[in-house]
Amino acid sequence: DGTVGANKNSIKIIGDHTDMYAQGYFAYDSKKSGGLTISHLRFGKKPIKSTYYITKANFVACHKPSYVNVYDMVEDLKPGGSFLLNCEWNEKELDEHLPAKMKRYIARNNINFYTINGVKLGKEIGLGGRINTILQSAFFTITGIIPKEKAIQYMKDAATKSYSRKGEKIVKMNHEAIDRGANEFVKVHVPEAWKDAVDNTTVKKVNCGDPALTEYVNNVLIPANRHQGDKLPVSAVLKMANGTVPSGSAAYEKRGIAIDVPEWNPANCIQCNTCSYVCPHAVIRPAVLNAEEVAKAPKSMKMKDMTLMPGLKFAITISTLDCTGCGSCATVCPGMRGNKALTMKPMETQLASQEGFDYGQKLSPKPEVAKKFRPTSVKGSQFHKPLLEFSGACAGCGETPYAKLATQLFGDRMYIANATGCSSIWGGSAPATPYTRNEKGYGPAWNNSLFEDNAEFGYGMALANDAIRGRLADYVKEIQAADDASDTLKTASKEYLDTAESSVANREPTDRLIAELQKAAKGSGKTAELAKKTLADKDYLAKKSIWIFGGDGWSYDIGFGGLDHVLASGENVNVLIFDTEVYSNTGGQASKATPMGSVAQFAATGKSTKKKDMPGMFMTYGYIYVAHVAMGADYNQTVKALTEAESYNGPSIIIAYAPCINQGIKGGMGISQLEEKKAVAAGYWKNFRYDPRLAAQGKNPLQLDSREPKASYRDFIMGEVRYNSLTRSFPQRAEELFSKAEKDAKQDYEHLAVLAGKKD
Amino acid sequence: DGTVGANKNSIKIIGDHTDMYAQGYFAYDSKKSGGLTISHLRFGKKPIKSTYYITKANFVACHKPSYVNVYDMVEDLKPGGSFLLNCEWNEKELDEHLPAKMKRYIARNNINFYTINGVKLGKEIGLGGRINTILQSAFFTITGIIPKEKAIQYMKDAATKSYSRKGEKIVKMNHEAIDRGANEFVKVHVPEAWKDAVDNTTVKKVNCGDPALTEYVNNVLIPANRHQGDKLPVSAVLKMANGTVPSGSAAYEKRGIAIDVPEWNPANCIQCNTCSYVCPHAVIRPAVLNAEEVAKAPKSMKMKDMTLMPGLKFAITISTLDCTGCGSCATVCPGMRGNKALTMKPMETQLASQEGFDYGQKLSPKPEVAKKFRPTSVKGSQFHKPLLEFSGACAGCGETPYAKLATQLFGDRMYIANATGCSSIWGGSAPATPYTRNEKGYGPAWNNSLFEDNAEFGYGMALANDAIRGRLADYVKEIQAADDASDTLKTASKEYLDTAESSVANREPTDRLIAELQKAAKGSGKTAELAKKTLADKDYLAKKSIWIFGGDGWSYDIGFGGLDHVLASGENVNVLIFDTEVYSNTGGQASKATPMGSVAQFAATGKSTKKKDMPGMFMTYGYIYVAHVAMGADYNQTVKALTEAESYNGPSIIIAYAPCINQGIKGGMGISQLEEKKAVAAGYWKNFRYDPRLAAQGKNPLQLDSREPKASYRDFIMGEVRYNSLTRSFPQRAEELFSKAEKDAKQDYEHLAVLAGKKD
Numbered sequence A, B: 001d002g003t004v005g006a007n008k009n010s011i012k013i014i015g016d017h018t019d020m021y022a023q024g025y026f027a028y029d030s031k032k033s034g035g036l037t038i039s040h041l042r043f044g045k046k047p048i049k050s051t052y053y054i055t056k057a058n059f060v061a062c063h064k065p066s067y068v069n070v071y072d073m074v075e076d077l078k079p080g081g082s083f084l085l086n087c088e089w090n091e092k093e094l095d096e097h098l099p100a101k102m103k104r105y106i107a108r109n110n111i112n113f114y115t116i117n118g119v120k121l122g123k124e125i126g127l128g129g130r131i132n133t134i135l136q137s138a139f140f141t142i143t144g145i146i147p148k149e150k151a152i153q154y155m156k157d158a159a160t161k162s163y164s165r166k167g168e169k170i171v172k173m174n175h176e177a178i179d180r181g182a183n184e185f186v187k188v189h190v191p192e193a194w195k196d197a198v199d200n201t202t203v204k205k206v207n208c209g210d211p212a213l214t215e216y217v218n219n220v221l222i223p224a225n226r227h228q229g230d231k232l233p234v235s236a237v238l239k240m241a242n243g244t245v246p247s248g249s250a251a252y253e254k255r256g257i258a259i260d261v262p263e264w265n266p267a268n269c270i271q272c273n274t275c276s277y278v279c280p281h282a283v284i285r286p287a288v289l290n291a292e293e294v295a296k297a298p299k300s301m302k303m304k305d306m307t308l309m310p311g312l313k314f315a316i317t318i319s320t321l322d323c324t325g326c327g328s329c330a331t332v333c334p335g336m337r338g339n340k341a342l343t344m345k346p347m348e349t350q351l352a353s354q355e356g357f358d359y360g361q362k363l364s365p366k367p368e369v370a371k372k373f374r375p376t377s378v379k380g381s382q383f384h385k386p387l388l389e390f391s392g393a394c395a396g397c398g399e400t401p402y403a404k405l406a407t408q409l410f411g412d413r414m415y416i417a418n419a420t421g422c423s424s425i426w427g428g429s430a431p432a433t434p435y436t437r438n439e440k441g442y443g444p445a446w447n448n449s450l451f452e453d454n455a456e457f458g459y460g461m462a463l464a465n466d467a468i469r470g471r472l473a474d475y476v477k478e479i480q481a482a483d484d485a486s487d488t489l490k491t492a493s494k495e496y497l498d499t500a501e502s503s504v505a506n507r508e509p510t511d512r513l514i515a516e517l518q519k520a521a522k523g524s525g526k527t528a529e530l531a532k533k534t535l536a537d538k539d540y541l542a543k544k545s546i547w548i549f550g551g552d553g554w555s556y557d558i559g560f561g562g563l564d565h566v567l568a569s570g571e572n573v574n575v576l577i578f579d580t581e582v583y584s585n586t587g588g589q590a591s592k593a594t595p596m597g598s599v600a601q602f603a604a605t606g607k608s609t610k611k612k613d614m615p616g617m618f619m620t621y622g623y624i625y626v627a628h629v630a631m632g633a634d635y636n637q638t639v640k641a642l643t644e645a646e647s648y649n650g651p652s653i654i655i656a657y658a659p660c661i662n663q664g665i666k667g668g669m670g671i672s673q674l675e676e677k678k679a680v681a682a683g684y685w686k687n688f689r690y691d692p693r694l695a696a697q698g699k700n701p702l703q704l705d706s707r708e709p710k711a712s713y714r715d716f717i718m719g720e721v722r723y724n725s726l727t728r729s730f731p732q733r734a735e736e737l738f739s740k741a742e743k744d745a746k747q748d749y750e751h752l753a754v755l756a757g758k759k760d
């Protein structure tokens, strides 16, 4: 929520305007949304030499009410210190919500306890969840380090300086936040009874089904998430000494970080599944219930008759505690006759929906649904469990919906080589793993390589698979030719070999082959020997889908040489690029994907060169499948591109437009899907697919999926801070760069249209 | 000459067919042509544990007659040992040519002295200069390690195995070489008088004009080239501790390695200068003499009236001792009415031409010639001294003519960042430096970086120049505005600033500015101070031409990511790629530049993917100048491309087709220019230029310089071992790959023609 920035700012104010020495030390976790940050601020008249965490504080502020039940918030306060809690609770509610341990500490140590309703203030001011300035102002008033009036002035000056780039309105809102933060906190009357408060809850162990996961979640994930990871004994992690952790642990975080979450109104729902398709966090999902399941469903669970599937009920389920509150689902929901089926409501009012979600996870598989709705369609894909769920990506992140969709399509047979970047952080931030497994226990095998050699890393996975499967295929061929092999085994072998190169088609023949091999292995003789040797590596038998994930910083810049080499090799690998047009994970540095005129780190005056035409470069090979997609502009094109890429027995690359907090979308990240749509409508981004198989059929390999842009390019870019800020900082240069970029964008569309045979 | 291969083969024969232990140790220098190799072969009944050089040999063979005057050839022989000298000398001539020291050693130590006329035999058999098999066979017969008949059989078996890939004819020739080598050596009768032979020459010191170069040549280059580099004292190299060596030292090697060299017949010469244009070693050059110079010319110097320049004489001069005998000049010489003006003749008959060459180097500059014949034309460029001369590249190398031409165009103001590869070996192999300086002392500043980051290395040079020159330009601007600056200084400043971005135009204004600054610096006050500060970095004042050189292994593969990044940056750098279609320096590994069907290291069955379309990739940027050139197909296009690239104030890349010994051109490297011509005629290579400046003028930026291919693609590739060998090793695959490659080549031409607006 910008707290670190505000704290750094506080240090600066104190350092500049008092004779005190100041020190700031910040401890982060790696969650992009709802992550925990602890700021340790030291001030004093003597030079500060210590660099330890602060454990004897005069002041502690807690910015999230939910933390009171998770972390030890007050134990580091000195007796007589001050505690500021951001929450909407009155004194009675405080009594209900605070844990006994905290109450006892506050009461017994004479702590000055204050609350402030930052969220309400933020909404009123128009700052939404960005409550840091409000709390900063309260901090100055409560601690009195600097006289109140002066502190307010210093803060306002700093705000003017920081935000003038973003416009007058933002500056005003921050000034209001400072005024109200300084005045609208409340001193809590601490009841005597708190001194002897007793706990009425006990920590209970989680059971995840899978023993390894259960052990991991209880012994590692939960303590680490309570900020007690440093206290873990080595024995707790010894089982992971080879670097692997059980997948699926993010589902046990249930962080409850959203302020508002979606509420489903079945009456307006057309069962399109788009909400589920776009949810960056896999929080909202369709469930399908048969009569029996309907009967046993929790009372709170809403549902409606399923379209085209008589006898079945359809429900949109929401994992409230995993929701980030981004609002993307509600944004895209078409609803009925202009009435949305999803509305954002305060989390507190929606807690019950969790049981519906949890129940939805336990329902029986419905093959008839998979048959009716193609798994490779927008709607059909959503009836398949996302094998990437509840990641710590920013609320509304544009990257995760693509990755999630890929796991719904291929997750049961996927290897993922992941470049360093946001996708390696939301993809696998210790202690939680959002990649998970389906009901059969199949899920992506995921690993993060170095930033620079991720393509090579995935290539290695592919080559290793080729080598092992090549050997296994030789055994299977020997079995096929063996005198002592049964006819059923021979048939299974043939079916296996016939489908060996298709990851979709090969799964079932593999299962049948394994069953036959297991029978044969019980015998003796040549076939039994071969069967045993084959079974020794049976996990490798089924054709895998090799994926290479990464951002534009990796793919356009630092890892480009390797990426080019791997794609040029002709190997059957699939590359998915999350193109945020900057190095997102490190705070928005310009990459070669950054378009002309965009402001970024290292391009403070707007990037002067145009976005690199990476798809154009890879299309020169002729044997690489290349797609350029923006989900929000064409849901269908994205799922088509992913499916085509995967099925192509050769190298594929999909470059996916991914809105990101670093772009500064005016309407916030909740409209990131709309932003993608606008980008295409304005000709800022083009959707197309280049399929070498079409060329082999004598057709034009290039299909331009975007229609001729009609909307204004300039209007589009003005909706993002990365562009509109330049009109304030360097108006003339902005004009030059923007008009050139606009012209280039038009030309690029023309060029594609010609190549695609739409124009000449 | 393949001696190392032959010696390895000998070791194998001895190891396999006797009970002796064998060891081979090979000492090389890094010259690509006429390089020195010493093979140390040990055999014995006891296991060999020593790894020292051999200094007590039973047998020494010297494959090059010229070595007798350069190296101590016999001193490592045991008394009674055998010495085999390859030469065409009879006993009388031996007496004339051998140094006294060698004669004394042979006579006093009872050495068995044999000669063999390998070159004559080689020519008769059809092996040309590849005399290694002949000498190997003589070695076996003379030493008698294995009985003669058996040894012959073993050698023939080995030859059959090695050469069958190259065809029946090659095998036959090698068998003949074995038979004749075993029989046609001659035992020399050693005269008693040799015991007391006295030296009639003394080593005299070289004077190079420049003291630093003189010191370097005498104290380092000459001893190192005599194989006494290991004995140099540290003091000899202390001056080069910062890693720089004086340029131009290769001219003092005068290695005399050619067998045949060109003889000029003025009667047939049309003064086209093509011979000079293509010579890989800068050995053959036009000279222009005025009446006075004609009068003083050496008698042996041939000349004729210069066309279009009354009163001047024209001569083609040849530095016989630097010639590699590749024959490229004679191949391209158009001559008159079908009669060539150049014919290859035995070196011995042409020694006199050296004095004509040396005299030609001392002639006065002729501004009228430079005016008449544009320095940026094929003919005109050759009147400018090549600032890359006498490199150790392979005879007929396809890379060096491009680099040499670049130095004739821009050498006086060039920085070269050179990737590791052949170009870093012929470009700067200790102890000799072929990059040199013109009469004013200006020449390329050259450096070799790591293989992988050469583009970045050159980028750094450019950025450093930008930074320094930017600072200097600020001083000059201040001077322009200063009250106390003279009018002449202000004018000089203006002219300097007006031309600051053109490396051609900026030289003279810079010289004038420096002169004015030197005057001003003598005074006092603001301008004097600024003048002093500017002069402190005066070497940086003139606009430099930044070049980045490297091979296809570097540019298409290992350094591609960096190359892309640097070109994308928009910085004014010029990249010249020597595209040999393999990693040449390390013996011919496949790169992404290797075309489909070509056999290479790591592609023994022919490369299965097509050549990467690197120019196509870089053309996607729109602001990069891109040229694809093959000198031999269009002399004029190459010089045009280099000139355009350099003059473009932005990034440029020229990809130059470079025949190489690793390709196995049927007619040998002497026809490499013809091979380039054939490549283009067959549509194997396309010449084109993409100039962003044309687009800015509303024209089509792409100019396709190659005409529609008419010759047979298949015939062309069959003329090179890298292709034709596949028809023997994998005939069916060859057929598939070749026909696909042929189809692709046609399509690629069509595609370019469409882009260039020649077709639609």
Ligand SMILES: Cc1ncc(C[n+]2csc(CCOP(=O)(O)OP(=O)(O)O)c2C)c(N)n1
Residues within 6 Å of the ligand: A399, A420, A421, A422, A423, A450, A451, A452, A550, A551, A552, A553, A554, A555, A558, A578, A580, A582, A583, A584, A585, A586, A591
């Ligand atoms: C060689 C190297 N350089 C820098 C970094 C630091 N680093 C980690 S992630 C990252 C940014 C990744 O950006 P991008 O590839 O665009 O992915 P995104 O975060 O936008 O998804 C950087 C620079 C690194 N890990 N390795």
Ligand SMILES: Cc1ncc(C[n+]2csc(CCOP(=O)(O)OP(=O)(O)O)c2C)c(N)n1
Residues within 6 Å of the ligand: B399, B420, B421, B422, B423, B450, B451, B452, B550, B551, B552, B553, B554, B555, B558, B578, B580, B582, B583, B584, B585, B586, B591
């Ligand atoms: C990183 C690295 N890998 C390998 C080498 C070894 N090496 C030196 S030169 C060379 C081949 C260069 O080939 P290319 O770039 O095509 O230039 P050419 O020799 O053909 O002119 C190689 C592989 C090296 N120096 N550095």
Ligand code: SF4
Residues within 6 Å of the ligand: A261, A262, A278, A279, A280, A281, A282, A283, A284, A318, A322, A323, A324, A325, A326, A327, A328, A329, A330, A396
């Ligand atoms: S608000 Fe965001 S995270 Fe929550 S369900 Fe909707 S799309 Fe998913």
Ligand code: SF4
Residues within 6 Å of the ligand: A264, A268, A269, A270, A271, A272, A273, A274, A275, A276, A316, A329, A332, A333, A334, A335, A340, A341, A342
């Ligand atoms: S997007 Fe809206 S209409 Fe579509 S399934 Fe979700 S809730 Fe229903």
Ligand code: SF4
Residues within 6 Å of the ligand: A032, A393, A394, A396, A397, A398, A399, A422, A426, A580, A584, A585, A659, A660, A661, A662
């Ligand atoms: S890509 Fe952007 S929005 Fe997504 S997690 Fe990274 S910083 Fe957040």
Ligand code: SF4
Residues within 6 Å of the ligand: B261, B262, B278, B279, B280, B281, B282, B283, B284, B318, B322, B323, B324, B325, B326, B327, B328, B329, B330, B396
């Ligand atoms: S033979 Fe070769 S090296 Fe000698 S002058 Fe001719 S082209 Fe140059």
Ligand code: SF4
Residues within 6 Å of the ligand: B264, B268, B269, B270, B271, B272, B273, B274, B275, B276, B316, B329, B332, B333, B334, B335, B341, B342
């Ligand atoms: S190529 Fe032949 S004709 Fe032309 S200048 Fe040289 S010697 Fe004369």
Ligand code: SF4
Residues within 6 Å of the ligand: B032, B393, B394, B396, B397, B398, B399, B422, B426, B580, B584, B585, B659, B660, B661, B662
């Ligand atoms: S490029 Fe080829 S011909 Fe030239 S020096 Fe290297 S190996 Fe020799």
